[in-house]
Amino acid sequence: MFKFILKRVIEAIPTLLILITISFFLMRFAPGSPFSSERTLPPQVMENINAKYGLDKPVMEQYTTYLSNVLQGDLGPSFKYKDFTVNELVATALPVSAKIGAVAFVFAVFFGVGIGTIAALRQNTWLDYSVMSTAMIGIVMPSFVLAPVLIYLFSITLGWFPAGGWLDGSAKYMVLPVLGMSMMYVATFARITRGSMIETLNSNFIRTARAKGLSFSYIVLHHALKPAMLPVVSYMGPAFVGIITGSVVIETIFGLPGIGKLFVNAAFNRDYSLVMGITILIGLLFILFNAIVDILLAYVDPKIRF
Amino acid sequence: MNKNKNKNKNKITKALILGLGLSFATTSFTAFAANVPEGTKLAAKQELVRGNGNEVASLDPHKTEGVPESHVIRDLLEGLVNQDADGNTIPGVAERWETPDNKTFTFYLRQDAKWSNGDPVTADDFVYSFQRVVDPATASPYSWFLEMTSMTNAADIIAGKKDKSTLGVKAIDTHTFQVHLEHAAPYFVMMMGHTTVKPVHKATVEKFGDKWTKPENFVGNGAFVLNNWVVNERIEMVPNKFYWDNAKTVLTKVTFLPIENQVAEMNRFLSGELDFTYEVSNEHFRRLKKDHPESLQIKGSLCTYYYNFNTHKKPFDDVRVRKAISYAIDRNIVTDALLGQGQKPAYFLTPEIIAGFSPELPAYGKMTQNERNTTAKKLLAEAGYNKSNPLKFSLLYNTSENHKKLAVAIASMWKKTLGVEVTLENQEWKTYLETKKQGNFEASRAGWCGDYNEPSTFTSLMEGSNTTGGIHYQSAAYDELIKRGIEATSAEERTQLYYAQEAQLAKDMPIAPIYQYVQTRLVNPHVGGYAANNAEDKLYSKDMYIIAE
DSSP: OHHHHHHHHHHHHHHHHHHHHHHHHHHHHSSSOTTOOSSOOOHHHHHHHHHHTTTTSOHHHHHHHHHHHHHTTOOOBOSSSTTSBHHHHHHHHHHHHHHHHHHHHHHHHHHHHHHHHHHHHTTTSHHHHHHHHHHHHHHHSOHHHHHHHHIIIIIIISOOSOSSOOTTTOHHHHHHHHHHHHHHHHHHHHHHHHHHHHHHHTSHHHHHHHHTTOOHHHHIIIIIHHHHTHHHHHHHHHHHHHHHHSTHHHHHHHTOOOHHHHHHHHHHHTOHHHHHHHHHHHHHHHHHHHHHHHHHHHHHOHHHHO | OOHHHHHHHHHHHHHHHHHHOOSSSOOOOOOOOOOOOTTOOBOSOOEEEEEOSSOOSOSOTTSOOSHHHHHHHHHHOOOSEEEOTTSOEEESSEEEEEOSSSSEEEEEEOTTOBOTTSOBOOHHHHHHHHHHHHOGGGOOTTTHHHHHTTBTTHHHHHTTSSOGGGSSEEEEETTEEEEEBSSOOTTHHHHTTSGGGOOOOHHHHHHHGGGGGSTTTOOOOSSEEEEEEETTTEEEEEEOTTSTTGGGOOOSEEEEEOOOOHHHHHHHHHTTSOSBOSOOOHHHHHHHHHHOGGGEEEEEEEEEEEEEEOTTSTTTTSHHHHHHHHHTOOHHIIIIIIIOSSOEEOSSSSOTTSTTOOOOOOHHHHSOHHHHHHHHHHHHHHTTOOSSSOOEEEEEEESOHHHHHHHHHHHHHHHHHHOOEEEEEEEOHHHHHHHHHHTOOSEEEEEEEOSSSSTHHHHGGGOTTOOGGGOOOOOHHHHHHHHHHHHOSSHHHHHHHHHHHHHHHHHHOSEEEEEEEEEEEEBOTTEESOOTTOTTOOOOGGGOEEBOO
8 A cells, every 4th residue: 555655646746847837837928917907017116026026037047946946835925915925825725625625525425425325226216306306406507506596595585694704614604605515516426326326236246145135225335335436436536626626616606715716816817926836736636635536446446456 | 967966076176175285374174083973873883894896915005006905004004194075185194284385295293193003103104104115125016106296206216216215205303294396296185195105114014024914913003903814805903092083983893805706795795794895786786776775875986987099000090080989989878878877978088076177078078979970970981981991990808797798889889880890809807908018909998097086197197108008199299288287387277288188188089988987885874984975985994883773
């Protein structure tokens, strides 16, 4: 296992380096600069600003300086939010996205797998049809439609939950964003689980177990669930990263100070250092969670280990 | 112009005259703070939550350039002067001021003005702060504002030709601050209400550097002091107990929420989480007017929406084409049918709400739309465009539903009236700015908001040396009028020169003014002291209070 992990870490280094290089130069080639504004600044003021942020140096020099700073864990000052460094901004935003993402993820996995299993066990009954058609609605309804509906219903009409904000991330501020964020994943997990479970239940080793006279619930829990989870586990990695980083819609609608909104604003503002910092973070998360999923899969499926 | 508008203008004109310091006489006013009308029952909880658009880029007044930043900084730092609810210039840290010639201004600072750590606010603080703005090391994006006041040596210091110590500012004694200008500017006192000229606490800035604005380090001299700042979520402040007029502050807490999405902001207002919004979405305006008329607040704003033409490129190097395109825009349809929030048609770059600005409409502004259309057709034909050779051009705008809606409507007016074929092109903000800067456009959407309540904040935009927003007008006649405006010795002469500048714009038509903006907000009726008539939208939380329901 140690060798397996070491291999993944070594593989990650060139991937990250390529990611940093490509994004660094893509950002520099994007039209507009972090400091362009509607009023054209006098050239001498512009020079002063560029000198302050090192933009007066040749691009290659900027690149090598950036790389050496990153290696030391310094992501540089934000070009837009002048009172903060990128490290500070990421350190504030990541826990928000991580907390809300983790809760949404756990909810999506348990709820999705739960209803997917029930639907598979009651295949072709009214329960199956109603659960799966609801799941279909969940998949096709984008969060930017679902979230305003939730706000209208639970905040404006019923007044049960706030329509946005985060404060300290207490439960009442999390309910609606978590629902808005996880419904699509609940539905996807449910569909994957159902399909995989039906396939497993129809396989030969289950038939053998039933022929031996084992109880159905015992068979499901001890024999069927584990192999049925393989595609679910594979989907968990991208789903987790997707929930954490792709939450920009939910973060915008609910005014959450998370990483998704920060990332999109940084790109619009040409905040070079902030875009780079978050890109590196997302790259790292992707590599990390894909590795975790690989390890989990190896655990679940012995074929992968051997 | 309706009656209410005139009334509003008179108030502002009064404001200007009060703020000008035109005479030798020492000016003195009664301080203004939350003046709760008698009989008003105050709520037990005095906490205000304000929507504030985008996240602030900084809370250092010398490093900001946006409106959201100004709203927050106005509560945290106090400059030489403030404004009252109607936009009149009133004392801030300076309790009075005098000028013999509109070139030398002496401000007498109040003895009881203190920083939030208890230090007195002194003339040296203003000397330090003004020098910091123009210091190249600060790299202030608004340093040009001091250059624009014609403060002695400001331009040379920004350009790195002179040391910051040569700036025309002086501390006569602890509480007397003097400024020297190269040209007379009767509106100088009014300009001192701007965010860029707020003082900062020298010892704090020098100790913490860029981190001085963090809540744990912040020292300010405003009515409130920074308490909490979570980027993209909230800024919280509490009363500054050392503020000279703190006894009159009613609110115990003010929270600014950065919510850039107008619908999200509206939802949070409707669910009772916000006391007032930053703006109102155009799509929801009519519904809100019907369902929540008690909460809608509309006021004139110092902003103009216009299309500008690239006068160095075909087809807009021909004044006849520019005029034809401008005339064929039915501005009344834009303001009444497309926008409908109270915006007014624009025939000037300078919005008519600007203090002391009421020139006669240019000839095309007095015509009916039919007459304008007929003239436009004639001009376009003279320029050589007709059915077999139709005029074709592209119109650039920055990505936004509102700009798109207007562009589509106006393009169809051009098509219908003149047979012009327009290609609409949208670009996201920074790309749009770059395209305009490079001059790679034919016609483009633009807008401008004044930095102070005086025409020069608009007319200087079209000066040849200014390439803001891709304007490359460069008219020697116009530049001469600007120069004469700066050097004018009387207010009357200057006003006439502003009118002449606008007349020159109508003659050359480098831009087609379209409409004058309004500022629309949802304000909970329980908010007292909201400055509904302040044209510059200078809202001070210290003037507000929460009424018991």
